[in-house]
Amino acid sequence: xxxxxxxxxxxxxxxxxxxxxxxxxxxxxxxxxxxxxxxxxxxxxxxxxxxxxxxxxxxxxxxxxxxxxxxxxxxxxxxxxxxxxxxxxxxxxxxxxxxxxxxxxxxxxxxxxxxxxxxxxxxxxxxxxxxxxxxxxxxxxxxxxxxxxxxxxxxxxxxxxxxxxxxxxxxxxxxxxxxxxxxxxxxxxxxxxxxxxxxxxxxxxxxxxxxxxxxxxxxxxxxxxx
Numbered sequence: 001x002x003x004x005x006x007x008x009x010x011x012x013x014x015x016x017x018x019x020x021x022x023x024x025x026x027x028x029x030x031x032x033x034x035x036x037x038x039x040x041x042x043x044x045x046x047x048x049x050x051x052x053x054x055x056x057x058x059x060x061x062x063x064x065x066x067x068x069x070x071x072x073x074x075x076x077x078x079x080x081x082x083x084x085x086x087x088x089x090x091x092x093x094x095x096x097x098x099x100x101x102x103x104x105x106x107x108x109x110x111x112x113x114x115x116x117x118x119x120x121x122x123x124x125x126x127x128x129x130x131x132x133x134x135x136x137x138x139x140x141x142x143x144x145x146x147x148x149x150x151x152x153x154x155x156x157x158x159x160x161x162x163x164x165x166x167x168x169x170x171x172x173x174x175x176x177x178x179x180x181x182x183x184x185x186x187x188x189x190x191x192x193x194x195x196x197x198x199x200x201x202x203x204x205x206x207x208x209x210x211x212x213x214x215x216x217x218x219x220x221x222x223x224x225x226x
Contacts, residue, residue, distance in 0.1 A: 022130035027195030050081035112211025131158035151179035182206035
C-alpha cells in the first residue's frame with residue numbers, strides 16, 4: 001500500500017514539474033535563408049468587403065549591428081473587392097527587424113497601402129524571457145516615424161505546446177495596440193523554437209487603407225509553405 005502511494009506521489013510530482021516548465025524561444029537567422037508563407041487578409045470597410053491573397057517570399061540579406069535586413073517579394077498577389085480584381089502597383093519590400101522580430105524599418109510594398117501597419121498584422125515578437133503556460137510578457141515600441149511605423153504596446157502569452165502538422169510548435173496569443181490610435185491586432189501564433197512562424201490566425205481593427213480612404217477591420221491567416 002505504501003509503495004502504491006509513493007508511486008502515485010512520484011507521478012504527481014512529475015506532472016507538476018512538467019506543468020511548471022518554462023520555455024524561451026531562441027530566434028536565429030542565417031544569411032541566404034528564405035521562407036515562403038501563404039497570406040490571406042479579409043477586409044471589412046463597414047459592409048464593403050475585400051480580400052487579399054498571395055504568397056510571400058522572405059529572404060534574409062544581412063545583419064547590420066543589432067538589426068537583420070530582409071526583403072519580401074509577393075507572388076500571385078491579388079486584391080478582390082466586390083468580385084472585381086483591383087489593379088496593383090507593387091514593389092519589393094525592404095525591411096529591418098531586431099533579433100526578436102520587432103519591425104524597425106520598412107520601405108516598399110503595395111502602392112496606396114499602409115505597408116508598415118500591414119506588416120504589424122503578422123509580426124510576432126519573441127519574448128526575451130522564459131514563460132510558463134499562461135504567463136504574460138509585455139513590450140513597448142516607440143515605432144519609427146520615417147518608416148511610418150507607429151508606437152505600440154505588445155503583449156504575448158505562452159499557451160503551451162501544440163503540433164502543426166509534423167512540427168512541434170510553441171503556441172502564443174498576442175495583443176498589439178497602437179499608442180494614441182485605434183489600430184489594434186489580436187493574434188494566435190504557432191512558432192518553432194528558433195522563432196519561425198508556422199501558422200498565425202489574427203484579427204484587426206481600425207487599419208486605415210489610404211487608397212480606399214477608409215478604415216477596415218478584418219481577419220488574417222498566415223501559414224508556412226514547405
